[in-house]
Amino acid sequence: MKIDILTLFPEMFAPLEHSIIKRARNAGIVEINIINIRDYATDKHQTTDERLYGGGSGMVMKPEPLFAAVSACQQGDHPRIIITAPAGKTYNQTAAQELSQEGHLIIVCGHYEGIDQRFIDKCATDIFSLGDFVMTGGETAAIAITDSVVRLLPGALGDDMAAVEESFTTGLLEYPQYTRPPVWQGCEVPPVLQGGNHAQIAKWRRRQSLKTTYHNRPDLLQTASLTTEDIAYLGQLRQAEEQPFRLHAGLLHYPVYNKKKQVITTSLTNLDLHDIARAATTYALSSYYLIQPIDSQRELMATLLAHWQTGFGARYNPDREQALSIVQILPQLEDAIADIEKRYGNRPRIIVTGANLDQKITSYQAMRRLMAHEGGDYLLLFGTGYGLTKEITDMADFRLCPIYGRAGYNHLSVRSAAAIIFDRLLGE
Numbered sequence: 001m002k003i004d005i006l007t008l009f010p011e012m013f014a015p016l017e018h019s020i021i022k023r024a025r026n027a028g029i030v031e032i033n034i035i036n037i038r039d040y041a042t043d044k045h046q047t048t049d050e051r052l053y054g055g056g057s058g059m060v061m062k063p064e065p066l067f068a069a070v071s072a073c074q075q076g077d078h079p080r081i082i083i084t085a086p087a088g089k090t091y092n093q094t095a096a097q098e099l100s101q102e103g104h105l106i107i108v109c110g111h112y113e114g115i116d117q118r119f120i121d122k123c124a125t126d127i128f129s130l131g132d133f134v135m136t137g138g139e140t141a142a143i144a145i146t147d148s149v150v151r152l153l154p155g156a157l158g159d160d161m162a163a164v165e166e167s168f169t170t171g172l173l174e175y176p177q178y179t180r181p182p183v184w185q186g187c188e189v190p191p192v193l194q195g196g197n198h199a200q201i202a203k204w205r206r207r208q209s210l211k212t213t214y215h216n217r218p219d220l221l222q223t224a225s226l227t228t229e230d231i232a233y234l235g236q237l238r239q240a241e242e243q244p245f246r247l248h249a250g251l252l253h254y255p256v257y258n259k260k261k262q263v264i265t266t267s268l269t270n271l272d273l274h275d276i277a278r279a280a281t282t283y284a285l286s287s288y289y290l291i292q293p294i295d296s297q298r299e300l301m302a303t304l305l306a307h308w309q310t311g312f313g314a315r316y317n318p319d320r321e322q323a324l325s326i327v328q329i330l331p332q333l334e335d336a337i338a339d340i341e342k343r344y345g346n347r348p349r350i351i352v353t354g355a356n357l358d359q360k361i362t363s364y365q366a367m368r369r370l371m372a373h374e375g376g377d378y379l380l381l382f383g384t385g386y387g388l389t390k391e392i393t394d395m396a397d398f399r400l401c402p403i404y405g406r407a408g409y410n411h412l413s414v415r416s417a418a419a420i421i422f423d424r425l426l427g428e
């Protein structure tokens with residue numbers, strides 16, 4: 001394999017002159033050329049960067065020297081031309097494996113504010129980012145890409161198996177490794193590894209891989225190939241580690257905004273009473289509070305409830321009676337909080353929802369993980385009218401992302417929003 005690295009700072013590539021990469025170069029497994037882009041600048045000052053069009057601070061790398069340098073490297077073949085940039089796709093082991101199958105790579109290191117887009121559009125076959133952070137230049141990224149590709153080339157590691165069992169190659173992270181001494185500072189190497197029973201060692205390692213992946217990169221489990229035994233083990237892990245938590249819902253009729261952003265009290269909506277209670281029961285919420293300060297409104301709600309709980313409705317439709325049994329009608333939000341404290345001994349943490357929340361947003365996935373990890377009680381508040389007031393969203397512990405569908409339209413009824421959010425937080 002040949003790897004040409006185009007850079008403005010050739011002296012930054014010492015890491016590729018040591019250890020395994022050095023051996024692979026010496027053994028003729030890979031040829032690595034560090035090319036100074038400045039050598040391809042044609043003006044008297046060897047200019048390689050210019051000010052940004054459209055304003056803004058910083059310099060951008062000019063397309064001509066880059067194009068001339070790439071053309072000089074190409075020599076009639078069709079190499080992969082890789083740009084490193086935070087805006088690229090995240091580089092990973094699958095990409096490393098794919099690149100290791102190629103005969104020729106050209107890696108272009110950006111610097112300053114980046115590279116003129118016309119060069120990227122014309123030449124790049126791949127744009128890779130190392131992760132969600134910004135470095136001063138692409139040199140470190142080029143070293144990382146080169147290192148990860150070269151060690152996959154046949155013969156580079158000496159023992160080809162070493163690369164087969166590593167993190168990511170099996171779709172999971174690697175299991176922990178130990179070496180001598182068997183006991184160090186009172187900590188023993190797990191006995192199974194000292195025993196020599198290969199089947200048991202393989203089982204232990206697989207389980208450790210699953211455990212590390214479950215904790216550090218649960219996203220990988222979605223695409224890893226898992227056996228039924230793996231899935232059962234992950235289920236056990238989840239059960240052993242999840243803390244019991246309870247989710248409660250509250251529908252606020254006060255304080256909420258009207259269309260003009262004035263603080264008002266809204267009146268009862270029968271559909272919100274029934275539909276949110278049914279969704280809450282389906283998803284095993286522990287309570288559904290209707291919060292309404294106006295006495296006559298609460299009485300009306302109570303009359304409706306009584307119809308379905310003890311009146312004709314209860315005999316006519318027992319399922320509805322079950323759903324409505326979690327409903328409580330209370331005058332103030334503080335009453336709902338106090339009720340949870342009295343029943344379960346915990347002050348609930350408040351989660352708010354809304355179409356236009358903008359500060360310190362929590363994703364549904366993060367909220368789901370946090371509840372399972374920390375346990376306890378959570379009160380999920382929904383607003384009627386034009387939504388919860390700032391006073392309520394400011395006092396909340398968590399603000400969930402607004403729900404986005406596919407269109408710009410986001411005017412869901414509170415019933416629909418509640419059902420979607422219950423599913424995101426508690427659905428299978």
Ligand SMILES: C[S@@+](CC[C@H](N)C(=O)[O-])C[C@H]1O[C@@H](n2cnc3c(N)ncnc32)[C@H](O)[C@@H]1O
Pocket residue numbers: 084085086087109110111112113114115128129130131132133134135136137138139141
């Ligand atoms: C200061 S950065 C440019 C950042 C760019 N203006 C942006 O906001 O996306 C300069 C160069 O560093 C390299 N670089 C910085 N962060 C990187 C990352 N996370 N992955 C890959 N390359 C990166 C790229 O080559 C980039 O052109």
